[in-house]
Every structure is written in C-alpha cells, then in structure tokens.
Amino acid sequence: MDDLIQQAAEDLAAAGKVAALTGAGISTESGIPPFRGKGGLWERFDPMEIAHIDAFTRDPARVWNILVKEMKKIVDSAKPNDGHKGLAKLEAMGKLKTVITQNIDGLHQAAGNTDVIEFHGTFAWQRCMDCSQKYETRSVDITEIPPRCSCGGILRPDAVFFGEMIPQDALWRSRQIASDCDLMLVVGTSAVVQPAALMPVVAKESGAKVVEINPERTPLTDEISDYLIMGAAGAVMNQIIEKLEQIS
Ligand code: NAD
Ligand code: ZN
Numbered sequence: 001m002d003d004l005i006q007q008a009a010e011d012l013a014a015a016g017k018v019a020a021l022t023g024a025g026i027s028t029e030s031g032i033p034p035f036r037g038k039g040g041l042w043e044r045f046d047p048m049e050i051a052h053i054d055a056f057t058r059d060p061a062r063v064w065n066i067l068v069k070e071m072k073k074i075v076d077s078a079k080p081n082d083g084h085k086g087l088a089k090l091e092a093m094g095k096l097k098t099v100i101t102q103n104i105d106g107l108h109q110a111a112g113n114t115d116v117i118e119f120h121g122t123f124a125w126q127r128c129m130d131c132s133q134k135y136e137t138r139s140v141d142i143t144e145i146p147p148r149c150s151c152g153g154i155l156r157p158d159a160v161f162f163g164e165m166i167p168q169d170a171l172w173r174s175r176q177i178a179s180d181c182d183l184m185l186v187v188g189t190s191a192v193v194q195p196a197a198l199m200p201v202v203a204k205e206s207g208a209k210v211v212e213i214n215p216e217r218t219p220l221t222d223e224i225s226d227y228l229i230m231g232a233a234g235a236v237m238n239q240i241i242e243k244l245e246q247i248s
Contacts, residue, residue, distance in 0.1 A: 004229045005236070008211055009243035011226075012095055015183035015209070020087055021199050022101045022108070025188020025214060026233045029081040032074055032105055034188075053161040060146040060154050068157060069142060075104075075123050076138050080111035083187060086237025088112035093244070097181075100174045102189060102196045104159040117170050117177070119196050121159035128153040166195060178202040183209045186225065188233050191218040200224050213237070 012018060024034035035047060045066065049055055056063045080088075088111040090096035098115045099108045104123040108116045125134045130153030140147050140155060147155045160166060174196075178184065184203040191197040197220070200210045204224050212220060212228040213236045221228045229236050 001229065001231065004227055005239045005243055007227065008229060008240045009247055011183055011209055011211065012090070012240065012244055013247045015095070015181075017181045018090065018096045018183045018185065019177050019181035019203070020090075020096060020099045020185040020187060021178075021189060021196065022087070022099060022103060022187045023189025023191075023193075023196075024103060025190075026083040027078070027081075027103055027105050027107055028188070029083060029232060029234045030078045030105075030107060032078055034190075048162055051162050053163040056156060056161060060156070064142075064146045069145070071123060071157075072137055072140075072142065075106070078105060078107060080107045081234050083233030083237050084108055084111035084113075086234070086241055087185075087187075089241055091115075093248070095244075096185075098177045100177060100196070100199060102193060104157070117174050119160075119166060119170050119174060121157070121167065123157050123159050125158040126155040127158045129156055130154075134158060171195065174199055175202055178208075179206040181206075181208050183211065185211050185213065186220065187213045187237075189214070189218070190216075191220045 028034055050063060050067050084107050087096060087099055091113050099113045100117045100119055101108055102119050104120055106122060106124040124137055126137050126140050127134050128149035131149060131151045133149050149155060178199040179202050181203055184200055186200050200220055201224055204210050210225045212225040213233055215230055215232060
C-alpha cells in the first residue's frame with residue numbers, strides 16, 4: 001500500500017487538472033451510514049421501497065418517519081472528516097478543481113471545497129412540493145410529520161429519490177469535468193449507481209488516470225481504475241497529502 005500512496009502522490013504532482021468523484025463511503029467516518037456495505041442503511045430498509053419517489057408520494061409521513069427524520073438527525077450534526085479535509089487541502093494546493101459528489105450531506109462544502117457538483121441534490125434543504133419554496137433542513141420544525149410549508153404543501157428533501165431524474169445541469173457539468181481532467185480520484189463509492197458511476201469511465205476514455213480509494217473492490221477496479229488504494233478515505237488522504245507535500 002505504501003507504494004501506491006507514493007504513486008498517487010506522484011500522479012497528483014504530475015497532474016494539471018484533478019477531479020474527484022465521491023460517494024457515501026467518504027462520509028462514513030463522519031458517522032453517516034452508507035447505503036451498501038457494512039452497517040449500511042440497506043441492511044435495515046429496502047431502498048427501492050423507502051427511498052423511491054413513489055413511496056414518498058404515496059405516504060410522505062411514512063418515509064419521513066422511517067428515513068428522513070433519521071437522516072436529518074445524523075446530517076444536522078455531522079462534521080467533515082479527514083477524507084473531506086484532504087480534498088479541501090488538495091483544492092487549496094491548487095490541484096483539485098471540482099468535486100462531483102453523490103452525497104447529499106453538504107460535508108465537502110463544510111470542509112472548504114468551493115466547486116462541488118451535487119449529483120443527487122442536497123439534504124441541507126427541504127423543498128415544498130406545491131410552491132417549491134426552500135427551507136434549510138436544520139431549521140425545519142419536525143414536531144408534526146410530514147412538516148409543511150407556510151402554503152400548506154408538504155416538504156421533501158431537495159435531493160434525488162430513486163425514480164427521479166438527475167438534475168440536468170449537474171449531469172452535463174460532471175461529464176465536462178470528467179472528460180477534461182487528467183486525474184480522477186474516486187473515493188468511497190460502490191460505483192453501481194448510474195449515471196454517477198459512468199464519470200470515471202468518461203475520464204478514462206478521455207485519457208485521464210483513475211485512482212480509487214476504497215476498503216473494498218468495486219466494478220471499476222481492474223476494469224477502469226489504474227489502481228485501487230485499499231483503505232479508509234481519511235487515513236489514505238492524510239498519507240497521500242503528506243507525501244505530496246514532500247514532493248512539491
Ligand atoms: P454506497 O453506499 O453504495 O457505497 C459506499 C462505498 O464506500 C462502498 O464501496 C464501501 O466499500 C466504501 N467505503 C466504506 N467506508 C469507507 C471509508 N471509510 N473510506 C472509503 N470508502 C469507504 O455509496 P454510493 O456509491 O455513494 O451510492 C449510494 C447512494 O446513496 C448515493 O447515490 C448517495 O446519493 C446516497 N447516500 C448518500 C449519503 C451521504 O450523503 N453521506 C449516505 C448514504 C447514501
Ligand atoms: Zn409551499
């Protein structure tokens with residue numbers, strides 16, 4: 001693994017434009033459970049059932065009670081960890097430009113990254129299903145479920161449910177960034193949710209290096225990634241940055 005850390009630091013030093021694609025795994029060390037893998041929410045819920053837009057429309061109170069309330073409790077108090085901070089540091093060093101994230105927790109912005117594409121929207125805001133008025137999740141009163149807008153409409157997370165479209169501007173920009181970078185860091189994603197998992201493929205086809213950081217293998221490993229650094233995002237990012245600082 002030490003060799004791969006060295007390799008990643010050298011590849012980052014040589015790269016002009018670096019992009020990152022992140023998934024739920026980068027936020028596990030902040031106490032936010034991933035969907036898949038050990039401790040994932042999916043061990044307790046069926047995703048297509050509970051996080052599907054049809055389930056929400058059918059019975060918003062049920063989805064609020066089972067999923068959204070729990071997410072709110074976790075996300076309201078979560079803080080960025082060394083994985084997020086490492087990516088913010090890479091931006092400060094002038095290396096990393098854009099973070100494409102599948103996460104909805106807002107932790108990349110909290111860590112200091114300034115260009116974050118939220119592929120699946122954000123949980124930091126709730127949106128009225130009738131008039132589209134937005135409310136900061138932290139300040140939404142949940143004594144009554146589902147919470148409502150001042151117009152009476154039901155509030156829903158400003159995030160993408162299963163069965164909904166990816167925001168077109170996020171998709172369009174992500175493809176641009178992926179095809180334009182010379183190195184893509186793929187951190188903490190199981191790379192099975194499409195079309196996010198396509199971004200490393202676009203990067204690779206455009207000639208970029210693809211470096212994965214994940215304690216487990218993914219469908220990208222050996223197929224698309226140049227190499228996988230097997231480990232937790234926080235510790236691995238710390239080591240890469242330490243080496244990078246020695247080189248540059
Ligand atoms: P995922 O849950 O499918 O996969 C998580 C991946 O992270 C796995 O490959 C796992 O091996 C890896 N991982 C676990 N711990 C890690 C660590 N410490 N460091 C690095 N990697 C680690 O996540 P996904 O690919 O992002 O897809 C799930 C979907 O769920 C996303 O679309 C996202 O919108 C949503 N989601 C978001 C959050 C969040 O905002 N934090 C949390 C759960 C789910
Ligand atoms: Zn409203």
